[in-house]
Amino acid sequence: CVLSSLCAPNIEFQLLNPTTQLALFSLCIGNCSTLMNITWNIYQGITAPLSTIQWTLFNQTNQYENIYFFGINTNNFTTTNQLYLDNSHVIYWRFEVVYRFQEGISSSAVDFMINPSPQNGSCSISSLNGTTSTLFSISCVNWFDENGIKDYTLYGYTGDRSEQEIIGFSSVSYFDVRLPGGDDNTSLLHLFIVIRDRYDCKTEYNMSSVIVTIDTISIEDFVNTIQNSPNESA
Numbered sequence: 001c002v003l004s005s006l007c008a009p010n011i012e013f014q015l016l017n018p019t020t021q022l023a024l025f026s027l028c029i030g031n032c033s034t035l036m037n038i039t040w041n042i043y044q045g046i047t048a049p050l051s052t053i054q055w056t057l058f059n060q061t062n063q064y065e066n067i068y069f070f071g072i073n074t075n076n077f078t079t080t081n082q083l084y085l086d087n088s089h090v091i092y093w094r095f096e097v098v099y100r101f102q103e104g105i106s107s108s109a110v111d112f113m114i115n116p117s118p119q120n121g122s123c124s125i126s127s128l129n130g131t132t133s134t135l136f137s138i139s140c141v142n143w144f145d146e147n148g149i150k151d152y153t154l155y156g157y158t159g160d161r162s163e164q165e166i167i168g169f170s171s172v173s174y175f176d177v178r179l180p181g182g183d184d185n186t187s188l189l190h191l192f193i194v195i196r197d198r199y200d201c202k203t204e205y206n207m208s209s210v211i212v213t214i215d216t217i218s219i220e221d222f223v224n225t226i227q228n229s230p231n232e233s234a
Contacts (some may be wrong), residue, residue: 005046005130006179008118009088012111012113013080013111013113014110014111014112015112015113015114015115015199016084016112016113016114016115016147017115017182017192017199017200017202017203018081018084018085018088018114018115018116018117018201019081019117019135019201020081021078021079021080021081022078022079022095022112023076023077023078024040024076024077024078024095024097024110025075025076026038026075026077026097026108027075027076028075033068033195034101034102034103035100035101035157036098036100036170037073037100038070038073038074038075038098038099038100039072039073039094039097039098039100040061040071040073040077040095040097040201041057041058041061041095041096041097041098042055042057042058042061042079042093042094042095042096043055043056043070043093043094043095043096044056044058044087044090044092044093044094045090045091045093045111046091046092046119047091047092050197053092053111054229055092059117061219064128066081066085067080067082067129068080068082068086069083072081075097077095079095082165084114087229090114091114092111092112092113092114093111093114093141094109094111094112095108095109095110095112095115096108096109097109100224105228115147115197116145116146116195116201117145117197117202117203118143118144118145118149118195118196118202118203119143119144119145119202119203120142120143120144121141121142121144121195121205122140122141122142123138123139123140123141123142123152123193123195123205123207124138124139124141124203124207124208125137125138125139125191125207125208125210126138128209128210128211129212130179130211130212130213131208131213131214131215132178132179132180132181132212132214132215133178133215134178134179134186134212135176135177135178136176136177136178136179137174137175137176138152138154138168138170138174138175138176138177138209139174140152140163140173140174140192140195141173141175142203143173143195143203144196145201147197147198147199147201148197148198148229149172149173149195149196149198150171150196150197150198150200150203151169151171151195151196152169152170152171152172152175152193152196153166153168153169153193153194153195154166154167154168154169154177154191154192154193155192155194155197156179156180156182156189156190156191156196157186157189157190157192158188158212159181159183160192162165162191164192165180167179167180167191179212180209180212181212181213181214182210182211182212182213185203186211187211187212187213188209188210188211189209189210189211189212190207191206191208191209191210192204192206192207193205193207196223200207202232
């Protein structure tokens with residue numbers, strides 16, 4: 001893996017985070033002057049008798065080139081997360097690189113096992129309206145991941161989801177936050193929370209939108225306090 005943090009080691013397999021893309025790198029060692037071409041082959045695996053893995057060639061690589069797969073004939077190969085999302089029933093994947101030389105071929109493969117995202121839980125907020133001074137309580141319950149839950153990150157946005165901002169972060173499932181003001185016209189703030197396991201595999205959970213108004217009184221009191229405070233330099 002180009003980014004090793006996305007491919008945590010297992011006894012037999014690398015654990016693959018299905019919510020991110022996978023980038024692999026191969027290298028020709030020795031005399032490479034007679035190299036003719038490079039090809040990546042993709043295999044899907046299912047559990048066979050005696051706990052072995054039966055591999056089947058994914059024969060639609062050309063159809064999904066530049067959709068699922070990029071660089072299929074180069075030493076830098078990338079798959080998008082859409083491959084795993086569209087084939088969620090597949091747990092095991094093998095990626096094989098084949099170097100063809102004038103005098104023969106050489107190949108190498110790496111096996112992956114999908115690391116499932118945290119699942120079966122829910123998150124809630126203590127109130128659906130308040131001000132920028134209100135302390136909101138976030139509660140996330142019943143989330144399960146065999147690798148353990150790492151943390152919870154709360155995001156908010158008022159218009160386009162792409163303009164999301166981190167509001168709060170916690171390693172425990174219950175925490176308090178103060179929220180920023182909502183939309184200028186409606187005071188509406190949209191929330192979602194990202195739950196990660198310890199290998200950074202994540203699940204996004206959409207929460208209820210809340211109405212958050214600006215606490216102008218507290219702001220005015222703060223400004224007045226600053227303006228009326230003694231000037232220490234005087």
